[in-house]
Amino acid sequence: MRGTWRVVALGMVALCLWVIGGVGVAVADLVGPHPANPMQTWAERNARLSHWERQLVAQWLRDYGYAPEQVEQWMARVTDADVHAAVLQAENLGLPYGGDDLEAIALILIIIILIIIILRLLDKEIIIR
Numbered sequence: 001m002r003g004t005w006r007v008v009a010l011g012m013v014a015l016c017l018w019v020i021g022g023v024g025v026a027v028a029d030l031v032g033p034h035p036a037n038p039m040q041t042w043a044e045r046n047a048r049l050s051h052w053e054r055q056l057v058a059q060w061l062r063d064y065g066y067a068p069e070q071v072e073q074w075m076a077r078v079t080d081a082d083v084h085a086a087v088l089q090a091e092n093l094g095l096p097y098g099g100d101d102l103e104a105i106a107l108i109l110i111i112i113i114l115i116i117i118i119l120r121l122l123d124k125e126i127i128i129r
Contacts, residue, residue: 011114
């Protein structure tokens with residue numbers, strides 16, 4: 001019975017590590033004004049972020065082959081919220097967030113623990129030499 005609890009405890013630890021590894025990266029919207037400039041207000045920060053995102057999306061459109069006139073017309077029509085949503089969607093199309101290495105290690109450990117539990121339930125002995 002003692003060995004079973006040990007296996008369950010190890011399984012829970014592996015599951016916790018897997019969940020922690022999958023948390024991911026914080027979104028920059030949650031971060032306030034930079035500590036080096038404490039006088040910066042939220043409005044100034046949001047205005048700079050909006051300006052930067054508009055430049056980024058305009059550059060993406062030019063890189064995709066749209067004419068500069070088309071890009072300027074489109075940028076004049078869209079709102080800051082639309083531009084922000086486009087940037088967030090583009091970020092989500094990239095590499096997945098989270099620690100892939102840690103998740104892989106945790107997944108391997110969980111599989112090993114499940115195999116050990118199944119073998120124990122079938123009354124098989126596990127001998128490691």
